[in-house]
Amino acid sequence: xxxxxxxLVNLEILAEDLNSLSSEQYEGEQHIRLIEExxxxxxxxxxxxxxxxxxxxxxxxxxxxxxxxxxxxxxxxVHLKLIGYVLTFWDANKKANEILDTNFGxxxxxxxxxxxxxxxxxxxxxxxxxxxxxQADYQKFIDLLNLRDAQWQWNVLLSRY
Numbered sequence: 001x002x003x004x005x006x007x008l009v010n011l012e013i014l015a016e017d018l019n020s021l022s023s024e025q026y027e028g029e030q031h032i033r034l035i036e037e038x039x040x041x042x043x044x045x046x047x048x049x050x051x052x053x054x055x056x057x058x059x060x061x062x063x064x065x066x067x068x069x070x071x072x073x074x075x076x077x078v079h080l081k082l083i084g085y086v087l088t089f090w091d092a093n094k095k096a097n098e099i100l101d102t103n104f105g106x107x108x109x110x111x112x113x114x115x116x117x118x119x120x121x122x123x124x125x126x127x128x129x130x131x132x133x134x135q136a137d138y139q140k141f142i143d144l145l146n147l148r149d150a151q152w153q154w155n156v157l158l159s160r161y
Contacts, residue, residue: 004049008064026149
């Protein structure tokens with residue numbers, strides 16, 4: 001399927017764009033947009049790869065620079081979950097910080113608490129999946145998405161939450 005090859009090339013381009021971001025752009029609009037685009041492209045690849053056999057998929061990966069990261073069809077789903085948790089965490093934290101930065105209304109305490117719980121839950125779910133996939137694969141994931149903040153590092157992730 002030429003579609004899978006095109007999708008892999010698209011993912012490679014997005015990965016290069018993510019890698020080229022400076023530290024000032026971390027968790028900024030462009031970083032988040034690129035991660036969302038990467039997630040969308042990964043979802044398309046997941047759909048296209050479903051009818052493929054595992055060995056057929058691995059053959060298509062051999063020419064890709066992402067072969068070391070997306071080692072199997074199953075890893076696509078794992079990455080989709082992790083990306084979803086990262087984006088959920090960032091979104092909930094951003095909204096919670098906006099509440100903290102503005103004047104509290106009557107319902108602000110409840111909204112703040114719900115957002116903080118949502119962020120903690122996303123981080124806990126990410127930690128569970130990361131632990132299951134192992135340090136080496138998790139490191140590939142955070143390197144790919146340019147998640148260089150300390151909170152995403154293996155040692156910090158396992159020691160917190």
